[in-house]
Amino acid sequence: MSGWALAALLQFAPIGQWDNSRWPDESHDAALARYRGIATAIESVCSTSKGPVRDCESLLVALAVGESGLARDADVGPCYRRGNWWRRCDAGKAASVWQAQAHGFDLRANGDGKRITVARLFADRELAAWQALRVARNSLSLCRHLAQEDRLSALSGRCHEGDGPWRDRWRLWGKVKAWTPSGT
Numbered sequence: 001m002s003g004w005a006l007a008a009l010l011q012f013a014p015i016g017q018w019d020n021s022r023w024p025d026e027s028h029d030a031a032l033a034r035y036r037g038i039a040t041a042i043e044s045v046c047s048t049s050k051g052p053v054r055d056c057e058s059l060l061v062a063l064a065v066g067e068s069g070l071a072r073d074a075d076v077g078p079c080y081r082r083g084n085w086w087r088r089c090d091a092g093k094a095a096s097v098w099q100a101q102a103h104g105f106d107l108r109a110n111g112d113g114k115r116i117t118v119a120r121l122f123a124d125r126e127l128a129a130w131q132a133l134r135v136a137r138n139s140l141s142l143c144r145h146l147a148q149e150d151r152l153s154a155l156s157g158r159c160h161e162g163d164g165p166w167r168d169r170w171r172l173w174g175k176v177k178a179w180t181p182s183g184t
Contacts, residue, residue: 004054005046006039007181008061012172013070023073023080034075038064038097041125045133048109055177056133060098062173063132063155066165067099074099077122095121098132106130139166 015031018024025031042064046056068074075097079089094101095118102118105111108130114120121128139154146153146161149170153160160166 003039004181005042005057005061006036008058008176008179009035009039009064009070011179011181012061012065012176017069018071021071022082022085023071025072031072034072035070037125038070038075041129044126045129049133058177058179059136059173060129060133062169062176063136064097065176066169066172068097070097075122075125077118093118095119096125096128096132098128100128100131100135104131104134 015025015028015035025034042057042060046053046060049056064070073080074089074095077095079092079095081088081092089095089099090101100121102116102121104116106114106116106120106127108127111127111130116127116131121131135155136152139159140151142154143151143159146159149167150159150161150164151166152169152173153164153166155166155169156164
């Protein structure tokens with residue numbers, strides 16, 4: 001494994017950003033261990049995926065950073081959803097740093113074919129990464145008739161044109177793809 005995904009996660013979602021939130025990591029060492037687990041899931045899924053590995057890794061990094069900022073509660077569950085934060089994690093319908101929805105079946109090469117649930121997405125980062133990649137690639141295909149910056153819009157359920165969080169994810173994906181760790 002290259003370590004590029006971990007370096008990108010650290011660059012675009014610095015450890016400590018959630019220290020003053022209601023869902024902080026226990027320590028920066030614990031956060032780094034979590035980030036390593038997320039990077040390992042990204043690298044594992046992308047190493048068996050079609051297409052260039054770096055494009056896949058940068059897409060999953062951008063989606064994780066853009067969707068959750070790698071917040072601990074979004075990663076390990078359950079999402080903090082009290083008071084003003086009751087809508088976090090799509091009001092409890094989404095799980096993982098990718099905010100993957102629990103639908104369909106685990107059809108990975110090593111998957112069990114069972115229904116995907118929120119609990120399974122929280123418990124299995126590789127399943128969550130696979131689900132996020134599957135949905136993102138489906139959006140890129142379904143929305144290919146739209147302007148590039150709108151091609152991730154089906155992440156919200158259907159293709160849209162115009163301003164929306166999908167444009168932020170598209171721009172972030174471009175930044176992550178173009179990023180090179182210093183010293184390399």
